[in-house]
Amino acid sequence: MSDPKQTKVVLDESQMPTHWYNIVADLPTPPPPHLHPGTQQPLQPDDLAPLFPPALIEQEVTTERWIEIPAEVHDIYRLWRPSPFYRAHRLEKALGTTARIYYKYEGASPVGSHKTNSAVAQAYFNKVAGRTRLTTETGAGQWGSALAFATQIFGQSCDIWQVRSSYEGKPYRHYLMETFGASVVASPSELTEAGRALREQFPDTTGSLGMAISEAVEAAAKDPNASYSLGSVLNHVALHQTVIGQEALLQLKLFGEGPADYLFACAGGGSNLAGIAFPFLRENLEGRAETTIVACEPKAAPSLTEGEYKYDFGDTAHLTPLLKMYSLGPDFVPAAVHAGGLRYHGMSPLVSHCYHEGLLQATAIKQLDAFEAGVIFSRAEGIVPASESNHAIAGAIRQARLATEAGESPVIVIGVSGSGQLDLPAYAEFLSGGMADS
Numbered sequence: 001m002s003d004p005k006q007t008k009v010v011l012d013e014s015q016m017p018t019h020w021y022n023i024v025a026d027l028p029t030p031p032p033p034h035l036h037p038g039t040q041q042p043l044q045p046d047d048l049a050p051l052f053p054p055a056l057i058e059q060e061v062t063t064e065r066w067i068e069i070p071a072e073v074h075d076i077y078r079l080w081r082p083s084p085f086y087r088a089h090r091l092e093k094a095l096g097t098t099a100r101i102y103y104k105y106e107g108a109s110p111v112g113s114h115k116t117n118s119a120v121a122q123a124y125f126n127k128v129a130g131r132t133r134l135t136t137e138t139g140a141g142q143w144g145s146a147l148a149f150a151t152q153i154f155g156q157s158c159d160i161w162q163v164r165s166s167y168e169g170k171p172y173r174h175y176l177m178e179t180f181g182a183s184v185v186a187s188p189s190e191l192t193e194a195g196r197a198l199r200e201q202f203p204d205t206t207g208s209l210g211m212a213i214s215e216a217v218e219a220a221a222k223d224p225n226a227s228y229s230l231g232s233v234l235n236h237v238a239l240h241q242t243v244i245g246q247e248a249l250l251q252l253k254l255f256g257e258g259p260a261d262y263l264f265a266c267a268g269g270g271s272n273l274a275g276i277a278f279p280f281l282r283e284n285l286e287g288r289a290e291t292t293i294v295a296c297e298p299k300a301a302p303s304l305t306e307g308e309y310k311y312d313f314g315d316t317a318h319l320t321p322l323l324k325m326y327s328l329g330p331d332f333v334p335a336a337v338h339a340g341g342l343r344y345h346g347m348s349p350l351v352s353h354c355y356h357e358g359l360l361q362a363t364a365i366k367q368l369d370a371f372e373a374g375v376i377f378s379r380a381e382g383i384v385p386a387s388e389s390n391h392a393i394a395g396a397i398r399q400a401r402l403a404t405e406a407g408e409s410p411v412i413v414i415g416v417s418g419s420g421q422l423d424l425p426a427y428a429e430f431l432s433g434g435m436a437d438s
């Protein structure tokens, strides 16, 4: 592309990826298997059958490099994919940087984040397996709204346990889920044994993702027509998100750029990071690039930078398989920072494995730094990023400033995982000076 003012590359629908990319096929060492919580032995596909449909279990363990995206899912992706990819000319100018900054924007999806990429796939494979009801947890509500949207397309019912602090503090999100037809309750709730036990033990708790997962898992396990659905962390979720990185690689090339020097993405459970980064990591592994990939996590839930790499449960009631991951422990209840999607205690086993092998780097960002970056970005680019995405932007801005000081012009790519239109109360709190520096 020869126009130096070119600002975005919007691909044609015919250029949308036809397959999901499975990093496991290309990793130098195999990632550790998930373990059965009772026997501590590698999980057998049948162990997951009460919770997940066969296709998703297969995707959880497969070593195939490419998994074809079913036509029905591909057709629904057309509603928002391919997603746009921008050169951040105005952000570069605002920073006075010598770096060339690009960003991939997932906020134009129906619910304003990358989460629909997996929600539609999960609802579809559950439908194929005859599951008519899905249960899930949600923190800030992005995953819940994505699954609420996806299930109504396939005529399934959807029951969502939302972390109480978010349910009460961010009511717009449950209005959105309810608009799509889902039932939403605050967790811990009275509807499950796990919820009742947690309420008795911690009467004042504001909830956590670990607690909400326990409730949703229990509800699915007790209903033969139901499946549980997880919005991040697991291998099949990371897999579905790889449409992001495949598109971004092509879009960067269409801008006339060579390989990226840096890639920044925020990391909660790790799915948007995996989604954008794994196709770039493949370029590294095959010797075509040397991109430094940086996971940006919140200082309030620093699983990669301060957690321990060990087998751990995904939930508070210890109902999930044991996952080898960087974890702060399933009882960890983080400070009530605004980036609700980043408050999870663990990290995707695939992302954890890559980090452990030195294929990725990580940095922890404080909430005030994240929002400062988000406001600079909003004013320059006109897009108000999700609270979570602000962490990636803060990491990238820091790198751009270092490059400017060194007189270098690296290509920096940012994964902007979502829109912040429903996070505006957090922005208002930041602008008024009332935000805690957690």
Ligand SMILES: *Cc1c(COP(=O)(O)O)cnc(C)c1O
Residues within 6 Å of the ligand: 112, 113, 114, 115, 142, 143, 231, 232, 233, 266, 267, 268, 269, 270, 271, 272, 273, 341, 342, 386, 388, 389, 417, 418, 419
């Ligand atoms: C859920 C969410 C995240 C965090 O989840 P990951 O699985 O780490 O991607 C980040 N950004 C947005 C906008 C989200 O909705």
